[in-house]
Amino acid sequence: NTMIASSEPVIIGDTVYIGSWNGAVYALDAATGRQRWMFSTNITGKIGSVRNAVVVTHNLVIFGDQLGRVFALNQPNGTLAWIQQTVSDHPLAQITGALVAYGDRVYVPMASREEDAASNPAYVCCTFRGSLTALNVADGAIAWRFYTVDPPQPLNGTLNALHSGPSGAGIWSTPAIDPDAGLIYITTGNSYSPPVSPYSDAILAISLADGHLRWSTQLTADDWANNACRATPNPNCAGEHGRDLDFGSAPILFSVNNEQGVQKWVAAIQKNGVIHALDALTGKIVWTQQVGR
Numbered sequence: 001n002t003m004i005a006s007s008e009p010v011i012i013g014d015t016v017y018i019g020s021w022n023g024a025v026y027a028l029d030a031a032t033g034r035q036r037w038m039f040s041t042n043i044t045g046k047i048g049s050v051r052n053a054v055v056v057t058h059n060l061v062i063f064g065d066q067l068g069r070v071f072a073l074n075q076p077n078g079t080l081a082w083i084q085q086t087v088s089d090h091p092l093a094q095i096t097g098a099l100v101a102y103g104d105r106v107y108v109p110m111a112s113r114e115e116d117a118a119s120n121p122a123y124v125c126c127t128f129r130g131s132l133t134a135l136n137v138a139d140g141a142i143a144w145r146f147y148t149v150d151p152p153q154p155l156n157g158t159l160n161a162l163h164s165g166p167s168g169a170g171i172w173s174t175p176a177i178d179p180d181a182g183l184i185y186i187t188t189g190n191s192y193s194p195p196v197s198p199y200s201d202a203i204l205a206i207s208l209a210d211g212h213l214r215w216s217t218q219l220t221a222d223d224w225a226n227n228a229c230r231a232t233p234n235p236n237c238a239g240e241h242g243r244d245l246d247f248g249s250a251p252i253l254f255s256v257n258n259e260q261g262v263q264k265w266v267a268a269i270q271k272n273g274v275i276h277a278l279d280a281l282t283g284k285i286v287w288t289q290q291v292g293r
Contacts, residue, residue: 131148220245
């Protein structure tokens with residue numbers, strides 16, 4: 001019983017790998033659909049749904065779950081090779097975008113369920129920090145981590161003195177890698193509480209080697225919101241707020257040949273139906289187009 005299998009199937013040779021909301025990852029015979037092996041995240045005592053595609057590298061099947069953990073399985077038999085449970089220390093962290101592998105590292109985009117939790121007036125919002133983390137493929141050790149928001153601080157003057165910000169700017173989608181430039185690109189969601197992070201609703205280019213920020217272009221400013229903003233009054237959404245205009249889509253890398261020669265661009269679309277194309281090496285906006293409403 002897979003409940004729901006919403007992750008993209010990954011086919012390597014004659015085997016299909018797919019995750020499920022029941023917390024399991026399956027290896028299936030591509031020709032017959034016969035199960036070759038199954039692994040459950042419940043090996044830890046907690047089931048974490050798997051809604052993103054696995055990545056297969058170095059004879060390992062690697063994936064993240066809805067509890068923010070990363071598992072690496074031995075490809076032939078699905079036994080556990082390693083688990084990394086400290087990619088994020090937030091209790092509502094989740095991994096929704098697929099991991100990407102390059103060289104001897106795997107890169108983990110982190111989002112969270114805190115935006116939903118804030119709809120409960122008893123929940124004190126908000127402390128989650130979006131992040132991109134590089135793990136060593138061999139053992140899951142953290143090589144570097146880049147945060148999309150600064151550490152949250154108490155917000156003076158709010159209805160609840162325990163309210164904190166900045167927060168949010170989760171990475172909901174799969175990053176894109178340009179090996180030649182040595183860069184990994186991410187798109188981010190909105191901030192959950194003020195002050196708004198300059199890295200929210202943005203496209204960022206980060207060094208593959210050390211996690212250093214190369215450039216960041218914010219496409220919507222002053223966009224903090226959470227699900228408390230859907231009802232009033234709620235102490236978790238006091239004051240002016242934005243429209244929750246996440247980048248839910250993955251960045252797309254491509255090349256164009258124009259009068260300036262061959263150029264690399266990166267594009268992504270926001271929830272408001274606007275697609276932005278940027279120079280992939282500088283972050284300068286090349287064009288913006290409304291494609292949906």
